[in-house]
Amino acid sequence: MERLHDRVNLDVDAYGVARVTLSRPDKMNALDAAMFDGLILAADRLRTWPGLRAVALHGEGRAFCAGLDMANFAAMGKGEPQPVGATPLTKRTHGDANRFQQVAWQWRTLPVPVVAAVHGVALGGGLQIALGADVRYVAADARLSVLEIKWGLVPDMAGMALLRELVRGDVARELTFSGRMVSGDEAVQLGLATRVCADPWDDALEFAHAVAERNPDAVRGAKRLLNQMHDARAEAVLLAESVEQAALIGSPNQREAVAAALAQRAPVFKDED
Numbered sequence: 553m554e555r556l557h558d559r560v561n562l563d564v565d566a567y568g569v570a571r572v573t574l575s576r577p578d579k580m581n582a583l584d585a586a587m588f589d590g591l592i593l594a595a596d597r598l599r600t601w602p603g604l605r606a607v608a609l610h611g612e613g614r615a616f617c618a619g620l621d622m623a624n625f626a627a628m629g630k631g632e633p634q635p636v637g638a639t640p641l642t643k644r645t646h647g648d649a650n651r652f653q654q655v656a657w658q659w660r661t662l663p664v665p666v667v668a669a670v671h672g673v674a675l676g677g678g679l680q681i682a683l684g685a686d687v688r689y690v691a692a693d694a695r696l697s698v699l700e701i702k703w704g705l706v707p708d709m710a711g712m713a714l715l716r717e718l719v720r721g722d723v724a725r726e727l728t729f730s731g732r733m734v735s736g737d738e739a740v741q742l743g744l745a746t747r748v749c750a751d752p753w754d755d756a757l758e759f760a761h762a763v764a765e766r767n768p769d770a771v772r773g774a775k776r777l778l779n780q781m782h783d784a785r786a787e788a789v790l791l792a793e794s795v796e797q798a799a800l801i802g803s804p805n806q807r808e809a810v811a812a813a814l815a816q817r818a819p820v821f822k823d824e825d
């Protein structure tokens with residue numbers, strides 16, 4: 553296991569499943585500058601990790617992530633300006649995103665599936681990080697909130713871009729305007745979470761390992777298609793389906809998937825050189 557910036561642990565097992573752990577348990581994994589740095593570094597490393605199949609994301613200790621560190625709000629309350637030399641929020645530092653948006657958006661753009669295991673709380677920026685995952689498993693008693701309105705702010709860590717495909721517009725508005733807490737059970741009902749689990753972390757790892765057993769070329773192709781599904785026009789999605797499928801049919805890993813299924817054995821997939 554590798555420690556990143558004293559805030560994030562990263563481990564990739566023999567099956568190609570990465571475990572990314574927010575590790576600031578004494579502060580309920582609240583987001584400070586080092587946590588932002590560690591999370592971005594983790595995703596950057598995983599983007600080019602050989603043999604990566606899936607990512608499982610969780611928080612150490614009592615919570616997934618309590619959101620932005622309270623010290624930041626204290627400074628805002630005193631009217632303190634951004635630190636000298638700080639990059640303006642409107643500057644795009646990571647493709648379409650700024651540094652803060654990247655911490656959540658990067659999980660959506662990572663080429664493999666990402667599953668978040670949410671327990672305790674996922675508040676404000678912490679919820680937005682979870683929303684960046686492809687799948688979210690939550691504890692029934694977890695508490696989630698689009699909490700920024702409490703501090704006189706709006707969600708700005710890709711939350712709006714991520715919420716729009718998960719919940720109805722009126723639901724997004726109600727959550728954003730009120731900042732109210734929802735339980736894990738209600739989060740599933742609303743679309744914020746995928747399903748409730750007795751042990752979200754165990755189920756997240758089980759899901760990630762199940763993904764790792766599938767044709768990695770097909771899994772990555774499916775994620776590319778799913779990322780287009782909400783925004784692209786129908787004709788673009790239809791063409792993208794055909795392009796992905798044409799590349800898969802008859803490829804070595806696709807032939808291995810068929811051979812393994814017919815022989816009722818575990819497939820042995822190979823990564824691209």
